[in-house]
Amino acid sequence: QARLVESGGGLVQAGGSLRLSCVASERTFSTYTMGWFRQAPGKEREFAASISWDGGRASYADSVKGRFIISRDNTKNTAYLQMNSLKPEDTAVYYCAAQIPGLKWNFWGQGTQVTVSS
Numbered sequence: 070q071a072r073l074v075e076s077g078g079g080l081v082q083a084g085g086s087l088r089l090s091c092v093a094s095e096r097t098f099s100t101y102t103m104g105w106f107r108q109a110p111g112k113e114r115e116f117a118a119s120i121s122w123d124g125g126r127a128s129y130a131d132s133v134k135g136r137f138i139i140s141r142d143n144t145k146n147t148a149y150l151q152m153n154s155l156k157p158e159d160t161a162v163y164y165c166a167a168q169i170p171g172l173k174w175n176f177w178g179q180g181t182q183v184t185v186s187s
Contacts, residue, residue, distance in 0.1 A: 071095045073165045078181030081155055089150040091165030099143035102168040105150045107161035155185045
């Protein structure tokens with residue numbers, strides 16, 4: 070069964086950086102849009118960033134724009150989220166997701182915890 074596995078979460082001080090990775094189990098994911106979502110305690114899951122299948126287009130939520138960078142390496146079936154200038158409000162479980170272009174987000178990882186201390 071196709072799946073996504075995130076890694077790279079952890080505890081970091083405000084102003085610090087982390088890089089999340091998402092490894093896909095199948096090469097077909099190289100044709101999908103990849104995205105990162107996050108869910109803070111007591112809040113709904115929200116979109117953070119996405120990247121087109123070829124890496125040519127990236128989109129960001131206003132809350133992370135200018136601080137986070139999404140990228141992908143299709144030769145490794147991996148998507149990344151470089152998070153810089155982290156803030157306590159970035160604390161959340163971060164989920165990797167994959168979307169067949171034109172359809173909903175069909176595939177989700179199990180999530181990785183990011184905690185930013187003040």
